[in-house]
Amino acid sequence: MSNVATDVPVEFCSGDASAGPVRQLLPARAVSLGPGTEVRRLLPSLGRRMVGAWCFVDHYGPDEIAARPGMQVPPHPHIGLQTVSWLLDGEVHHRDSLGSDVVIRPGELGLMTAGAGIAHAEQSPNPHGALLHGAQLWVALPDAERAIAPRFEHHSGLPVITEPGLRATVLLGEVAGARSPGRVHTPLMGVDVELAPGADVLLPLEPDFEHAVLTVSGAPDIDGGELAAGALCYLGCGRSQLRLRAPAGGRFLLLGGIPFDEEIVMWWNFVARAGAEVAAARAHWQAGPPTHGSDPLFGAVPGYDGPALGAPDLPPTPLKPRGRAR
Template sequence: MSNLDRTPAATHCGGRADVRAAPVRDLLTGRTVQLGESTEVRRLLPNLGRRMVGAWCFVDHYGPDDIAEEPGMQVPPHPHMGLQTVSWLHDGEVLHRDSLGSLQTVRPRELGLMTSGRAIAHSEESPRDHARYLHGAQLWVALPDATRDSAPSFEHHPVLPEVTGGGGLHATVILGGLDGATSPGTIHTPLVGADLTLAAGTDARLPLDPDFEYAVLTMSGESHVDGVTLTPGSLLYLGCGRRALPLRADTPASLMLLGGEPFAERVIMWWNFVARTSEEITEARTAWQSATRFGEVHGYDGERLSAPGLPPGPLKARGRTR
């Protein structure tokens, strides 16, 4: 999924200096962003209060939207570099095309994982004959320096490992490992992403890695996470140093758990690029505008996105959390 903001701010983030070594409870609210012609999303990361959680550097939550009489998601071809995109659905379908020639419909609770490496382009759209509702999240993972210039790839995993922790909690492991279960999705830094389903009356404790920092995204319903009441579209940052997370729900609810080792490298994000320097961003934008390096997406009915203009002067650091 693309950042379609025509005046994107540069975000410099990463590094361990601003990561609290103790548990916290920072409740973050997203801002509303228009994605294409018909999809509105809540952007939770990057946020004024938090730039990254482990290697997770971008989180959009959308829906549930009634698109029975609408085209649904329509995101034209656009570029990525230096990151992975994670497509996660609760309702609906998204048709993925990319410059490798991949053509894949991603359905609820299936993992669509695209690793951009040095360069890739893709489009995302609701199929012409689609389900009534569209509800999901799009997330990015920053790639470390060792693999950020690797060859691009796309993975589709329709079956993922599950964890039943008792007390009404059920988890699907999207990326990384959780409570002994490991996702088949490729990762490049220690991290975890999991979909948590809480039945009515849930009272459970989810095992965590104390070396990871964590956050929880509320997808649906009302839940209580470490005593904090959460409603859809909110992100609760939890910090580090936790060995377990108390979860409670009086009615059915669903969450996404995001975590990982604090990302040690300083990175700069602008538009759909994750890089290390302003010069790399400028070179990537020039390559996209000149139709070089990123390849071509075939089959999308429409024009590809044009890159927004760069701000005057070099892109500068804004800090990990502010």
């Protein structure tokens, strides 16, 4: 998924270790992704820019799209990151410049590794269902692997943890001995947790990780307080378990990872280490799809009918890597 705004803020991130367990609500801001799709952007936020290597979190829906086009995000570029597509309701048609052409459905992982460069488009299929609800997340790649060859993974057989009152699907990483098949490049985890009404459970955590919770439905009690749907709560480091209660049920995404110790600069759809890299990637994209013998950084998206998304203007101030937490 892309940031389609033309007035793109400059997002700076770097590594700083969390002091220990905290409970910090992070504010959301509304961002339009085109006709019929508005998202709640939760990371980067005014309070924090990263959780482990997770550097971007959009939550959208549930939206009624029966009589609307639904998601319509034209081809756009990425470098230096992984995109994680996770649906709760509806379908999204993913196409990319590698030739991937996949419809992603609830419970299936769409994991795109941009590496040195990739372009993709995301659309609600035609025809499509009545509801669209999901999350789009980005993971920053470490410096040693951020220029790897791009790839796309589609996994439908994800591991599921079940116990009384809880059903947890492991998107990435490992939780309670269950490991996702998705390939990661830093120690991290992502899990979709569904709590039955009356649930009262303990979920094991890796204490070296920092964690955050995105509530997607209901208002579960997490670490001693209710979290309304659409809220992102940063939990810090140092937790070996998390107490979960849900008198009326609920569902949330739990994200975690080793605090990312590299400085990065994130602007538009690019994660880099210097402003010059961002400017070069933007120039490549604006130059258009490659032809025979030209630079093949991004490429075209086969099968997409329509123009690609143009890059916004670079900011007047220099792009520099800075702290991950404001």
